[in-house]
Amino acid sequence: xxxxxGVLLDLHRRMVRIRTFEEEAGKLMEAGKIPGALHLYVxxxxxxxxxxxxxxxxxxxxxxxxxxxxxxxxxxDLRKMYAELYGRATGYCKGKGGSMxxxxxxxxxxxxxxxxxxxxxxxxxxxxxxxxxxxDNVTVCFFGDGASNEGTFHEAANMAALYxxxxxxxxxxxGFGEFTxxxxxxxxxxxADRAAGYGMPGIVVDGMDALAVYEAAGEAIARARAGSGPTxxxxxxxxxxxxxxxxxxxxxxxxxxxxxxxxxxxPVGLVETRLAxxxxxxxxxxxxxxxxxxxxxxxxxxxxxxxxxxxxxxxxEDIYTVSRGVA
Amino acid sequence: MTTIEAPATREIPYVSAIAExxxxxxxxxxxxxxxGEDVALYGSVxxxxxxxxxxxxxQRVVDTPISESGIxxxxxxxxxxxxxxxxxxxxxxxxxxxxxxxxxxxAKIKYMFGGTARIPLTIHTMAGAGTxxxxxxxxxxxxxxxxxxxxxxxxxxxxxxxKGLLVAAVRDDNPVMVVNxxxxxxxxxxxxxxxxEIPLGKANVVRPGSNFTILATGRxxxxxxKAAEMLVADGLDVEVIDPRTLQPFDTETVVQSVRKTHRAxxxxxxxxxGGIGAEFAAQIQEEAFDYLDAxxxxxxxxxxxxxxxxxxxxxxxxNAEKIxxxxxxxxxxxx
Ligand SMILES: Cc1ncc(C[n+]2csc(CCOP(=O)(O)OP(=O)(O)O)c2C)c(N)n1
Numbered sequence: 001x002x003x004x005x006g007v008l009l010d011l012h013r014r015m016v017r018i019r020t021f022e023e024e025a026g027k028l029m030e031a032g033k034i035p036g037a038l039h040l041y042v043x044x045x046x047x048x049x050x051x052x053x054x055x056x057x058x059x060x061x062x063x064x065x066x067x068x069x070x071x072x073x074x075x076x077d078l079r080k081m082y083a084e085l086y087g088r089a090t091g092y093c094k095g096k097g098g099s100m101x102x103x104x105x106x107x108x109x110x111x112x113x114x115x116x117x118x119x120x121x122x123x124x125x126x127x128x129x130x131x132x133x134x135x136d137n138v139t140v141c142f143f144g145d146g147a148s149n150e151g152t153f154h155e156a157a158n159m160a161a162l163y164x165x166x167x168x169x170x171x172x173x174x175g176f177g178e179f180t181x182x183x184x185x186x187x188x189x190x191x192a193d194r195a196a197g198y199g200m201p202g203i204v205v206d207g208m209d210a211l212a213v214y215e216a217a218g219e220a221i222a223r224a225r226a227g228s229g230p231t232x233x234x235x236x237x238x239x240x241x242x243x244x245x246x247x248x249x250x251x252x253x254x255x256x257x258x259x260x261x262x263x264x265x266x267p268v269g270l271v272e273t274r275l276a277x278x279x280x281x282x283x284x285x286x287x288x289x290x291x292x293x294x295x296x297x298x299x300x301x302x303x304x305x306x307x308x309x310x311x312x313x314x315x316x317e318d319i320y321t322v323s324r325g326v327a
Numbered sequence: 328m329t330t331i332e333a334p335a336t337r338e339i340p341y342v343s344a345i346a347e348x349x350x351x352x353x354x355x356x357x358x359x360x361x362x363g364e365d366v367a368l369y370g371s372v373x374x375x376x377x378x379x380x381x382x383x384x385x386q387r388v389v390d391t392p393i394s395e396s397g398i399x400x401x402x403x404x405x406x407x408x409x410x411x412x413x414x415x416x417x418x419x420x421x422x423x424x425x426x427x428x429x430x431x432x433x434a435k436i437k438y439m440f441g442g443t444a445r446i447p448l449t450i451h452t453m454a455g456a457g458t459x460x461x462x463x464x465x466x467x468x469x470x471x472x473x474x475x476x477x478x479x480x481x482x483x484x485x486x487x488x489x490k491g492l493l494v495a496a497v498r499d500d501n502p503v504m505v506v507n508x509x510x511x512x513x514x515x516x517x518x519x520x521x522x523x524e525i526p527l528g529k530a531n532v533v534r535p536g537s538n539f540t541i542l543a544t545g546r547x548x549x550x551x552x553k554a555a556e557m558l559v560a561d562g563l564d565v566e567v568i569d570p571r572t573l574q575p576f577d578t579e580t581v582v583q584s585v586r587k588t589h590r591a592x593x594x595x596x597x598x599x600x601g602g603i604g605a606e607f608a609a610q611i612q613e614e615a616f617d618y619l620d621a622x623x624x625x626x627x628x629x630x631x632x633x634x635x636x637x638x639x640x641x642x643x644x645x646n647a648e649k650i651x652x653x654x655x656x657x658x659x660x661x662x
Contacts, residue, residue: 036460096461097462101463116393180368253369312639
């Protein structure tokens with residue numbers, strides 16, 4: 001697949017924005033400034049970026065508890081994101097949802113989700129709707145290796161293939177469901193193999209390589225858009241940080257050596273090396289992208305910190321839609 | 328069955344009381360095993376199974392895939408064929424993912440099979456808001472399960488109850504759901520070292536009093552004791568009762584109290600509408616109507632999903648102040 005320089009730079013920029021967003025958010029959570037639990041996406045940036053560059057605003061995604069990266073890559077407003085993490089009235093969900101429910105329906109981001117495995121059925125519903133309404137919009141369903149063991153995934157995969165829905169199942173196999181290693185939670189090695197059981201293509205992709213992700217996602221999304229049905233993409237990737245927060249090393253469930261080995265294939269580093277080799281992005285230009293991302297993230301944090309908390313009365317708002325004049 | 332009162336010598340946190348009970352139960356009965364997400368290698372995200380894998384090995388302390396329906400069904404099948412499983416569902420909210428197993432299978436099999444089945448199964452979970460975990464990790468859904476004939480439901484209010492009720496739940500030959508409250512896992516109290524049971528279906532008078540009864544569950548028990556202290560200044564001598572078991576409910580102990588105090592309020596952390604307090608209040612007025620000087624009050628969460636933002640969550644959470652305020656409001660309405 002031919003990739004223009006513009007697309008390559010776009011991929012890189014999205015990845016750097018995710019990385020920066022997540023690193024700063026993790027620090028703020030650990031400093032006690034952001035309440036609750038953050039599931040950070042560091043290490044997996046190539047997946048969100050490589051998929052999202054193919055999507056329009058009218059295409060939908062369903063996300064997971066590890067959802068910030070998806071929304072950043074889809075073009076989410078960093079200010080509204082940070083304000084949500086801080087529980088402020090100016091946040092994406094007016095402070096009601098927080099990290100695990102961050103969403104932007106105008107961008108087709110149908111929500112991070114606190115329930116593992118909740119995404120696939122919602123995704124096929126959006127895809128059904130795309131088809132029903134006669135659009136050529138596509139829905140991408142992100143989910144983890146752990147989530148691939150929930151019945152919901154299997155039911156949704158079957159229905160997607162049966163109805164030839166315009167959906168792509170994007171499995172982010174980062175090797176763990178919480179603290180349980182993949183080989184201790186499923187007997188298959190390649191989750192992509194499960195596609196055969198539902199009558200759709202299943203493809204294993206190097207999830208650390210943004211270009212490989214770009215290529216595989218491009219084909220699957222084009223296939224869905226053309227009305228040829230769903231695809232299961234399995235992106236082999238790795239979570240550099242812990243399940244929640246930053247740490248990630250010196251933990252009981254994995255060796256530091258393993259983390260370091262994966263970090264050698266840091267997706268941001270890989271794409272930068274590649275772009276430098278091709279003469280598309282000088283180290284100075286790459287540094288400028290990082291600086292710009294940091295400036296945007298700092299602006300978003302300042303916005304969040306200066307924003308008001310919701311009024312206590314907001315507690316009882318937004319429970320029901322006003323329907324025919326009645327709430 | 329013996330109930331041993333806690334000697335004042337040893338205080339341990341709620342979380343350790345659970346872990347200790349699991350260990351003792353597994354030592355006394357080789358058919359007891361625990362299955363759930365991250366319960367083995369990691370010792371559970373709440374720490375309630377820490378140390379068990381090392382002592383009992385992976386056959387009896389089982390890390391499962393993220394498959395709540397599968398795990399719950401596994402518990403049922405194992406219980407029906409002679410084992411005594413404990414199924415851990417990390418957050419009570421995830422119970423919604425395996426409702427068929429709990430409601431249509433586990434609860435009903437004995438009855439549907441004409442009494443021939445025996446399901447000694449414990450479902451162990453964590454409820455409660457107050458940790459900025461938002462709407463899908465904070466619910467108190469115990470009323471759902473109290474509504475299902477065939478299930479028993481207990482809700483410990485502190486470390487002593489956590490251990491004694493868990494032991495009784497596991498030794499019971501019926502499906503019992505143990506609903507812990509995550510925000511009191513650090514609470515410390517006297518817990519006897521030896522294994523002991525708190526009988527199911529028996530309420531506890533936590534604080535004796537003469538002219539007002541507060542019936543509270545889970546975390547609201549300690550909040551109600553605080554409220555009772557606040558209300559001393561109002562000339563009230565509040566009796567606080569912890570039902571400990573919600574299903575079956577010890578109507579007798581509560582009614583006896585209300586006959587003495589003539590006024591009552593029920594308090595729980597769950598949403599007030601349709602909460603278990605509604606059933607308790609109804610039973611009180613059915614059994615003690617002639618003794619009541621005021622309507623039976625209810626304190627619970629407002630009718631909204633649990634919000635994320637700490638300011639909203641604070642507004643949402645029932646607590647001692649809200650209980651005391653409601654007691655005062657009720658007294659203004661007194662006949
Ligand atoms: C239904 C349900 N079960 C369990 C959990 C607790 N939990 C949150 S994240 C997680 C691990 C998910 O693993 P995976 O799908 O591989 O995603 P990853 O965290 O690796 O991105 C678990 C078990 C949950 N939120 N929802």
